[in-house]
Amino acid sequence: MRPKHALIIVIGLGTALALTPVARPQDGRGPFDGLQAHYWPHRKVGIPVGIEKLVGVENKPTHLQLYYSLKRGPFQKGPKLALDRLDEIDSGKKGIIFEAPRDGDYEFTVQHIYASGKVAPATDTLAPELRIVVDTTAPRVQIAVSGNGVEWRATDDNIDPAGITVQCKWPATNEWTNVKNVVADRPFPTSGTYGWRFKPGDVLDVRVKARDRAGHEGVSPVVRVPAESGTPVGLPKEPAWGGDPAPSLPESRIDYVNTLDFNFDYTVQHMGRSGVRASHLFVQKDRNPWEFEKKQPENLMPGGKEPHSITLSYKAPSEGIYGFYIIPESGAGKKADDPKKDDPPMMLVVVDTTKPQVEITSVQVKPGGVKGPIVEITWRATDSNLMPRPVNLEWSSDREATKWNEIKYRLDNDLTATTGRYAWEVPDEKLWRFYVRARAVDKAANAGESVWGQEVIVDLEKPSGTIDRVRGGSGGGAGTPAPKSDTSPGTPAPKSPSPGKPVDSLLP
Template identity: 25%
Template sequence: MTSPVFFASKIAFLHAPRLHRWAAVVLALLCLGWEARLAPAAVPIPTRPIYTNQPRFRIPFRYDPAELERMSATQILLYVSDDEGIKWRKSQAVAPTDGRFTFNAPGDGEYWFVVRTQSADGSLTPAQESIEPGLKVIVDTSAPQLYLTVRQSQPGWAQLTWKAVDTHLKPSSLTLHYKQGNSTKWKPLSFVPNTEGQMQWQIPTGGNIVVKGTVQDLAANTGKADMQTSIAPATDIVPRTNVPGLPKPVANKGRGSKSNTGLYIPKRFSETEEGSAQFKPVRQDSTPDPFAPSPSQQEGFVANTKPIGSRWHDDETTSPNQAQSDLPAVPFRFVNSREFNIGYKIDDIGPSGVSAVEVFVSQDNGDSWWKFGVDDDRKSPARVKVPKEGRYGLAMRVRSGVGLTSDPPQAGERPDMVIVVDITPPELRLLPLEQGQGVANNQILIQWDMEDQNLAEEPITLYYGGSAAGPWHPIAGAHRNTGRYLWKVGQGVPSKLYIRIQAQDAAGNTQTASTDYPVLVDLSRPRARIVDIEPDGSGQRQ
């Protein structure tokens, strides 16, 4: 197989599988950090490692022949460290005209590289022993391990538990599909990718089902797994059993716990290729406004993906932006951030106390439910981070110290509250102004086009200013989105006016537009008054 090539301007394979990430690097230009000996780099040296599943790769370099001749350079040396820069060893020495190194990694691991030039007198540039790496490569030839467990949670329902294990896992690459009976068509399961999680969906007619999954790591190694089971039709009565392979369920099988046996929380919630930091519950003793802004350093709890209700959909859920008329008749709030607080109050606490506060989410107005996470500290508010824009119905369940809890929300159960996450500003365009003529010179017709899925009741505010940079003064209060406003300019405003319009949606996202050129408004009305009378000298006396 052809070795991957680490180019000066990018990283790629020649006639081989492509590397997972791109980075800009010119190893021969590392000398610039200590002494300007080679041609300047066009791009910064990368600091993040590059992942590859090929142990053999090439590292081309470029150089300025005139500079090397001035230095009397005879060799270009490649140094490598496999212990994060503690010790360096010379890997190769090539002539400047060779233009590249070829490196064979002895095994998986992280390798740091630097380049030094050797002159005819034996001196090295850079000369110091402690040097910063210009390239970090992680060689990973091991495929991720994916574990699937599929079972019947109740007649007509399939429950899937997954866990993906890899040092450099890419959780967002996880895909899950299933097929039923003799069908050859695989149907995708919709879920939020995590390193581990649990979900269930409806198989009303029952039968044999097969579930398969794939997941990749950052080096593009692929792990696969499949599992099958038999599901009884929804009309059958089959005793429930514990989920096999799970060390401990998050809820005991106490009163009203028929749908949450075996649920557990993943170690982290990932929204990027490399995963994100684990979120911890917000610890506050008071119960403030559930959607008041929180300090940036506060973090939310880990999220999970566990559909609980029926009417499961294989396709995407509702559109991220919904008109207000489509919202259910339950309390709702608009927020312009994917992170927000859920404020709650726990009533009827028994002597055993509270062991967990569980949050459930629905994106289809209660037709199906997911267990989103657990607020481990059991103190309001709980900070939540959702993966994208959209409409999120919320419900909460509290588990007592002895494991008693209410049923999870079921299919068709309406949310306790709906949060519409909207981070997209309105689309706004200010149309050319129209000014009255003659006695109507002081009238300016302001027109605009505005579109947004989540309009506020009065989303438009108009301003005027004496210059394009402001300051801006309100023309009137907030207006409905009528598309036009006739402004009768009064006294005390500048004769040259700039107009600005601001649009705001229900979530608080704003967009502004201003005129590029001023409008001349002359409110003066010239008039004459008699100040003197002079006799006409051309007249004759009587």
């Protein structure tokens, strides 16, 4: 998926690859070496590099070589970039943009390449520094009526155990209500049941939503409870499977764009001797029936340079979720059947041109901890497609600065679904006043920001001191010498003027 006439903005992770890598034999790695997994909803990942660590280093590398491994396999070469030509990641940060060939569990490390041709560390001693799980599909959610309730099953390779939501509404209304799990007082399980007590004639519309760790959300079809006549009851049984658990059927891959105009590529996997003369594009808007969009002429023949790719453009009329289905037509006029109502899209595209709403609601300075004063920052961040851990907090001495400094990146709304709080212990003893900014990003790379209106002052101490001694003055205190007389000993004192006599007559 490629946005048309728009720069692809890649949001970097809050963790930077180190520029002083430690060599360890690859075959001696433990289970992920304790690396925290970052779940990422895109195939394209911006990986920051801690280039500031090279400031002042005499023997700098000329290039950085990114290595990656998939599912704990051997390291493979990724992009190689000159140190002064690193990719622009986000807000002036530098790094390396990596495009994953498919979803999966990736590990990354970086190798220094020097002008002499030497590398560090050696290729056979590379060790992982960063772990990213690329997941571009939403959970699959099945639902069925069971008596006066429903049963459901949500499957995904990276399902969030706390991400199951049961919702219901009256058929005549449009507003869904979240159901609380009053039986267990904890999140609903990925597979479970729930029921209601109905008055005669009452019915409910019910659906189940499931979220994975990459932030994708899958939604079940809507069912009516109690079941209407002729409605199948109960979920289909899972097929028997020997050994490992049965793999779940994959959902359509999801991509996000922040423009109404975009292109996407389709690869022809097989063609006959007549080649491909046209491609047929079908579009599905917000899960509605398929609609034929256009027929585009092509001229592909067997042999020649592979892959045989087709590029199609599309202009969405508005924001929303669009499904796409492409059918190639042979030179002999043969093609597959048009997609039917229940055929899943080859790809889902979420068109989102709206920035997240983010606001810093409070900044409080408190007396220090071990390293310095505590700045407690509270925010509100909302968007229909927020990234996992979407909030970045930064500081700057200049409110109008183009590059801000990290307070903490990749924070969650941890107070409520839309609010969060972070306490920052200011470590720099020279830093006593600054501005605070919050930025929130969504999966389409839209970014909203909020700068706290007042300069934050963290120096809460009142100066104090003591008086050591007094210098100068003409007082007669102890130790102060008496002033000398201007009259020599034995000299008569001058006469005072006579009363009533003018003063000027006494002048010489």
